Amino acid sequence: MPMSFLNDKSFSNKTISLVYRLQKSSIPSALSFKLIGAISGIWPIKELNDCPLLYHSSAVLCVDGQTELRIIVEDKRVIVYLTHKLSKHFISPNIAASIQECLTLTLEAVLTFYLSSIGKSYRIMNVSNLFQIEIGEICDRSPCVVSISKAVNASNWVCDKGIDHDTKCSRLWFFDKAQKECQSNCTGLDKTVLTKTPTDKHLARLAKQLSINKCKELVLYLGIEETEWEEIEYVHQKQPLIMKFMALKKKPFKSFNDLLKAQEDIKDGRHLLCKVFREDTDLVDIADVRLQDIPHDDVLNGLSKHLGNCAILLGIELGITITSIEETMTRHPRDMYLQNEDILKKWKSSKQVTPTIYRLMLAVERVYSGGLSYLTDIYLGQ
Known part of the structure; x- marks a missing residue:
């Protein structure tokens, strides 16, 4: 080398x-x-x-x-x-x-x-x-x-x-992967990280850890108006996780430090930001060289029918930009299956990383909306 x-x-x-x-x-x-x-x-x-x-x-x-x-x-x-x-x-x-x-x-x-x-x-x-x-x-x-x-x-x-x-x-x-919370001696994020801007993936993982009330308290402190929160709540009232993410996304953040300061000021001392960098690794135990292949279009079309209403979160985990995700939601406003299908097609055509079956399984597992057993049966079933 x-x-x-x-x-x-x-x-x-x-x-x-x-x-x-x-x-x-x-x-x-x-x-x-x-x-x-x-x-x-x-x-x-x-x-x-x-x-x-x-x-x-x-x-x-x-x-x-x-x-x-x-x-x-x-x-x-x-x-x-x-x-x-x-x-x-x-x-x-x-x-x-x-x-x-x-x-x-x-x-x-x-x-x-x-x-x-x-x-x-x-x-x-x-x-x-x-x-x-x-x-x-x-x-x-x-x-x-x-x-x-x-x-x-x-x-x-x-x-x-x-x-x-x-x-x-x-x-x-x-690192102890079974560890749910930071240990008492954890000093939090390094100052190098605190100066960086959180990605959509970071915000989605933060949203998952916040209750609706705590998320509202946080974003109002960060500067969004009460009316803006009410509008987001109305549009996404049946999808609380997406509602929280969209509220966090509404206010552009300069850095993780903005989030940390806001969290401290609303008296939330949990190390939530540490946890946004953790990845699910349960699938490592079943990883197989076959999962490094690119999934066939027929499989992606079938997968879209096995997923719930998760196009936004799925797109985020797959690395699709929020602008592209919103374009999909606008194109298929009332059909979640077509939304999922469009997101999967965009991911497969992306040139950032090789769109492997394993990466797809990781994203599907992360959004907790079904589909993982479908992929497992196809690629690892006997």
Whole structure:
């Protein structure tokens, strides 16, 4: 893999690293492909100018439109870089943890298979003792990592180059995905994130966490008029989640800091903004290379009949712009099936990311409006 990406000085500010160090033996080159193969069954190999970025013992994978994953398998070391286009503070903790879990389980399976193939007894051996996991950041064009215990038990560490590294982002590799609320020591969003503008996806996920009354209190504080709230409430009275999203969308935000300040001023101390960066990763367990294909038009047409009244939220989760979503709603004002069908067609024709079945399943799962079992039966059914 060309390592020129390390020359970009901003790369270190956007990346967290994970390193597996083997204690005794190197990974056979043939088996190293199993690591890349396992993870590429969930997230596809990135393409540049229609060429897959797949190299000998290394690859670049596309997690989403903003996040990339690099895997480099060396003689006694596996290096993993997870990069967000804006900042490492935007990396989803659930995604980072899922990648780590997938790679760790696969590495254990690879080592078990390798030991058995050369006649060694592995049944009484804990293969996890054959490698050490270290986590960290990027420093001077290379991974700067420490042991898990050191990262977990300290807020920072000073590396051999005398650079002070914060452990907050590095610990994302071992985020507890079952955790519903932030821990008591959570300091909230980093100042780098607070200066950024929330996307429609962020606002939709915030809306889901707010009650109608709390949402009204928040948006009125932010400056929309009572009459504007009443109009939104009237139009979307049967769809409370969409009503809350449209109310939040009504007032343009300059930054997450605007939302945080408003939330504090209305005496809502919950870490709601932290949670908008979390992703559902339940589907990782059933991910399959078949799900990296692009869904057929007939399947999308059938799916639209299995979804409820969710065109707006579905479009947001699929990355469709709100302007394009509104155009769909105007074109098909009274037919939710045609709305869903049009949104799905727009998504499939999008060039931002490859419209895979897996990405579609993630979005459908997120809007909680049916359709997931339909896709599962078609693509994973026996």
